[in-house]
Structure formats: structure tokens, C-alpha cells
Amino acid sequence: MKETDWASQIARRLDKHFPRLRVEAGKRLIYANEIREYGELQPHYMDMKYETDILLSQETKSGGWIPRVVIETKVTRISTHAAITYSQKSATHKQVHPYLRYGIFLGNRGNLALPGRLFRHGAHFDFMLCWKRFRSDAEEWKQLTNILRQEITASKKLEKMMFDSRKSNRDKIYSFHKPLKTKKKK
Secondary structure, three states, X not given: OOHHHHHHHHHHHHHHHOOOOEEEEOOEEEEEEEEEEEOOXXXXXXXXXXXXXXXXXXXXXXXXXXXXXXXXXXXXXXXHHHXXXXXXXXXXXXXXXXXXXXXXXXXXXXXXXXXXXXXHHOOOOOEEEEOOOOOOOHHHHHHHHHHHHHHHHHHHHHHHHHHOOOOOOOOOOOOOOOOOOOOOOO
16 A cells, blocks of 8 residues: 555544544645745745645634644655654744644554664654554554544643743643653553
């Protein structure tokens, strides 16, 4: 199966699982907003976009949307070059969307675990996951949806912390900790 077909298949399943979110495969997301020139009243911008494999976004009351989680997908294996490239793509997207959560998802790995190159070169990923096949078993599906639920919550918390930081009635944060969670196959 091609990577794009697998990503589309996963996006459709996730869209059914998360009915209050929009889940799309192949959605382009801004990673830079370059100023081409300064006009009399405001600058003239040019957006730069990367295509994402899977994007989970939240619709707003005003009719817009907020990107919450990006999932980059790879099938069977991932090279060192791809790990570095996807991690850098995550970093550039997070410069524009600082509350965005980003992960890498490998499918059809058989009995292979996540490769060490992802741990070494995937510094900008918030989560990493792999499945034995293209289609998950019940435990793999539960793990994916639990991770995504946690990442959506983290995105909302980060957004609130960043954009409400100057409000007098804001939540005052006195501690911030990002734990490391792993799961071994039995």
C-alpha cells in the first residue's frame, strides 16, 4: 500500500472516532509567513505551506479552524534523512503554530520497534508510534487514539498558556513538566 493511501485510510477512521474535530489527509499548513514588502498601512505577506500527511484541527465559533495535531506517516521503514526532514518540518510548523503537537507514525513494521534513528534525530516530535501492519489490532488503535486525545489536550493547554499570558484572570502556572512515556510490546 502506498503511504498516501494508508494516511487517507487512517484519517477516515480518525475522523469517525473524533467527531468534534476535522481530520484531513494531505492538508497544507503554513510554516512561514514572509513579508514581501511593507505597504502604507500594513505589510504584504506571502504564505509558505507544507503538506501534512494527517491533520487534526478544531473548528472555531467564527467559522475558522485551529490546527491541533499533525501526524506524519511512513510505511515499513524510515531513513535517517527522512527522520531529520520530518523533525525539521515539525519545528518550522511549530514556529507559526506554537501550540501545535506533532508526531511520526510508522505502519506495516512487522515485529520491528521504533528505530533508534527516530529517537536520535526526532527532537521535534511530541510522539512516535508504530503498528505491525497497515490495519491496527484493538490495542494499537486504542494506543493511537489515547495519544491523540492527550496531544489535543496538550495543544489546547499550550494555546491558553501562550495567548492568555497577559490577562489578569489567567491561570497562573508555577510548574511545567513534559514527562517521557514509552510502551513496550508484550
